[in-house]
């Protein structure tokens with residue numbers, strides 16, 4: 001963990017039940033929730049909260065482009081576009097991360113335009129692209145909850161559900177949150193999932 005990066009929670013959560021800490025039947029999922037700047041992460045790949053045109057933009061996207069240097073924009077221009085819910089990969093250029101996965105989350109339009117399904121698909125696309133490229137460590141920001149205005153608590157619940165359901169044992173996964181409010185939302189969402197998964201496991205063991 002880099003100096004200046006606050007580890008909020010390294011969560012060990014049994015995905016299938018058994019809960020004795022030894023790995024159990026389903027193994028242990030670990031997702032770190034940290035507070036910090038994603039541009040400084042030393043991982044195989046960071047994730048960018050991108051737009052469909054893959055332009056530099058503002059928010060975390062602007063920060064990643066500024067830190068990566070002009071090569072990133074050239075690489076994005078070569079790809080051209082990425083539809084909402086999908087993700088594409090480029091090199092990281094001047095970043096410590098070797099790659100950037102550009103994932104396009106939905107803009108919040110009131111909630112009845114398929115935003116939740118699109119955000120779910122977006123996290124699924126990130127995991128698919130990471131697996132296809134042999135990525136072993138991945139840092140993800142809170143997609144869609146800034147400029148795209150997706151409600152934070154709902155977004156956090158979707159993100160953590162998809163990440164937990166698809167977690168690979170060989171993938172070091174961390175959510176990098178920029179502020180305390182975002183950390184609290186992801187922490188809360190993750191605790192809910194762990195509690196639910198323990199309840200299911202206990203029921204299975206009793207059956």
Ligand code: AR6
Pocket residue numbers: 036037038039049050051055056057058059060061062063105141142143144145146147148149150176177178179182
């Ligand atoms: N490290 C980690 N998280 C950050 C950083 C950082 N350096 N900077 C901001 N965040 P946003 P979106 C957090 O707006 O809502 C862009 O223009 C921020 O506090 O970056 O998906 C794109 O090009 C928030 O919690 O992304 C798109 O057009 C989270 O990152 C559009 O904005 C996401 O906020 C995407 O909007």
